[in-house]
Amino acid sequence: MSEYKTFNADDAMAFADEHSELFGDHSKLTAEEFGDGNLNLVFRVENDKGTSLIVKQALPYARCVGESWPLTTDRARIEAEVLKMHRRFCPEHTVEVRYFDPVACAILMEDLKAFRILRSELNAGKKFNHLAPQMAKYLANTLFYTSDFIMSSENKKAEVARFLNPELCLITEDLFFTDPYCNHERNNIEPSILEKAKTLWHDDALKAEVAALKADFLSKPQALLHGDLHSGSIFIDSETCKVIDAEFGFFGPMGFDVGSLLGNLLLNYLACPGLHDFDDCSEQQSFLLEQAEQLWQQFSEIFAELMARETQDPALENSLYQQRFLRQVFSDAAGYAGCELIRRTVGLAHVADFDSISDAGKRAQCQRNALKLGRELIMQRNDLNNISQLLNVVRYQQTD
Ligand code: SR1
Ligand code: MG
Numbered sequence: 001m002s003e004y005k006t007f008n009a010d011d012a013m014a015f016a017d018e019h020s021e022l023f024g025d026h027s028k029l030t031a032e033e034f035g036d037g038n039l040n041l042v043f044r045v046e047n048d049k050g051t052s053l054i055v056k057q058a059l060p061y062a063r064c065v066g067e068s069w070p071l072t073t074d075r076a077r078i079e080a081e082v083l084k085m086h087r088r089f090c091p092e093h094t095v096e097v098r099y100f101d102p103v104a105c106a107i108l109m110e111d112l113k114a115f116r117i118l119r120s121e122l123n124a125g126k127k128f129n130h131l132a133p134q135m136a137k138y139l140a141n142t143l144f145y146t147s148d149f150i151m152s153s154e155n156k157k158a159e160v161a162r163f164l165n166p167e168l169c170l171i172t173e174d175l176f177f178t179d180p181y182c183n184h185e186r187n188n189i190e191p192s193i194l195e196k197a198k199t200l201w202h203d204d205a206l207k208a209e210v211a212a213l214k215a216d217f218l219s220k221p222q223a224l225l226h227g228d229l230h231s232g233s234i235f236i237d238s239e240t241c242k243v244i245d246a247e248f249g250f251f252g253p254m255g256f257d258v259g260s261l262l263g264n265l266l267l268n269y270l271a272c273p274g275l276h277d278f279d280d281c282s283e284q285q286s287f288l289l290e291q292a293e294q295l296w297q298q299f300s301e302i303f304a305e306l307m308a309r310e311t312q313d314p315a316l317e318n319s320l321y322q323q324r325f326l327r328q329v330f331s332d333a334a335g336y337a338g339c340e341l342i343r344r345t346v347g348l349a350h351v352a353d354f355d356s357i358s359d360a361g362k363r364a365q366c367q368r369n370a371l372k373l374g375r376e377l378i379m380q381r382n383d384l385n386n387i388s389q390l391l392n393v394v395r396y397q398q399t400d
Contacts, residue, residue: 001104004060004073009033012043012055019099019108023047031055037232038064038349039071039247044111052113053098057106058247064349072167073105075247080107082163082249085224086138089145093138095235095244112242115235122231122268123353125276125284132291134241135234135261136298143254144306146224149316160221165250169217172227172248176343177214181207186348192364196371197346209378213335221251229257230340230351231264255332258299262333263340265292266394267353267370270341274357274366289391296333296387300326331381334390338377345370373397 007015009031016031017023027047035042039062046052058076062069080100087094099108121128148156179186181200189197200206226233227248235242269288272281307322316322344351345367354370357363376393384390 001101004103004105006059007041007043007055007057007104007106009043012057013045015101015104015106016043016045016053016055016108019101020053022051022053027051035063037245038062039075044113052111054109054111055106056109057104075165075168076100076105076107077102078163078165078168078249079245079247082224082226082246083109083244085146086142086226086243086246090138090141093134093241093243094142095242112235112244115237115240115242117232118234118236118241119231119264119268119352121236122284122288123271123275123356125280127284127287128236128238128241130239131236131241132294133298136295137302138241138243139229139258139261139295139299140302140306142226143223143257144303144310146251147222147254148313149307149311152312159224160251163224163250165227165248168227168248169250169252173214173217175347175349176339177210177217180343180345180347181210187346188348188350189346190364190367192360193346193367193371196368200342200346200371200375203375206375206378209335209381210339213332213339213378216253216332217256220253222254223251225249225252225254225257226260227252227257229260229264231261231268232351253329253332253336255329255334256336258296258329259333259336259338260340262292262295263337263344264351265295266337266373267341267344267351269394270366270369270373271353271357274359274362275353289394292394293387293391296330296390300330303329330387331384334377334381334384338374338381341370341374341377345374369397 012031013029017029023029029045029047031043031045033041033043041057041059043055044052045055058073060070060073061067062071080097083094083097087096096110097107183201226243226246227250228245233243233245235244265288269285272285276284304326311317354363354366357366373394376397380393
């Protein structure tokens with residue numbers, strides 16, 4: 001292909017056929033577009049024997065808004081390269097990219113059709129004991145092996161430059177840290193919580209803390225992040241989790257990835273009273289808090305072990321520094337989890353955890369609780385010493 005063209009089903013089939021040996025000669029291919037994300041086209045290309053691959057193409061605009069929101073197609077390169085890098089360091093839990101075409105801005109990747117999206121599974125009340133251990137392993141390995149603990153200073157700087165991703169970062173900078181704290185037209189606020197949402201716009205103490213979190217997001221290139229690690233970016237089956245959708249990747253603060261996932265477990269926890277009956281609700285909430293606890297515990301254990309064993313920079317081998325470093329990642333993660341709770345409640349991009357609650361009164365109560373817990377996590381993040389203390393804030397926060 002010599003120039004960019006938006007794919008139709010025939011183009012997706014031709015692309016998959018040309019760049020994969022998988023289908024073989026004389027395969028009868030079909031393709032369907034089934035993307036329901038905010039940004040891209042996603043096709044499943046399948047032969048008559050049921051073998052399939054995914055073709056994902058970046059549109060030159062944000063799909064959820066339309067052509068009035070132009071967006072760089074370079075995000076497809078970022079996504080392919082982040083996934084390849086993360087797969088190097090955690091192959092078990094990263095989707096496999098088979099081919100990337102920089103002109104078509106299209107990625108050919110493995111089809112996880114036997115898997116389900118984690119968010120839908122959690123909303124349906126499913127429980128997976130392998131979720132936290134596997135995601136802790138993914139986070140610890142991808143973040144450690146792309147950090148200054150192990151990369152040479154020269155190589156790290158070159159990689160920071162390769163993954164600058166300014167347009168997608170700007171989306172996060174706006175949607176996470178700016179819009180929810182002002183009367184922005186992009187916000188999506190249910191009338192029933194408008195008064196509560198307005199308190200955010202005038203909460204200077206909170207806005208100062210969010211400013212500090214945003215400043216770190218802008219200027220702390222600690223590791224190559226996934227950049228959008230919510231429960232819609234994770235596929236799961238009865239044994240394995242696989243991470244997809246890394247187009248927001250860049251070198252940023254490690255706590256952002258950890259906090260995004262933690263925040264999504266907490267969003268689902270807060271949605272439980274609206275999604276399940278009383279008994280199922282308390283069982284699901286216990287499961288979610290156990291997973292949140294294990295996520296941090298196992299992440300920090302693996303990361304500490306990697307720092308102690310593999311650090312290359314002599315100055316960063318200092319064990320007191322390493323403890324202090326992890327302590328800071330924890331505070332950052334608590335803060336970013338709080339931001340995720342708030343932006344998913346009043347910002348542009350909501351989540352089905354809340355939006356699928358049909359009872360308007362229960363939905364509003366869940367949303368109010370998210371704003372309250374989000375604020376607490378942001379404000380208290382530097383005083384929380386460990387994950388147990390954080391989870392006590394979750395358990396015992398007074399509801400409005
Ligand atoms: C316009 S993009 C809105 C949201 O969708 C993505 O998945 C990111 O979470 C982004 O904030
Ligand atoms: Mg996405």
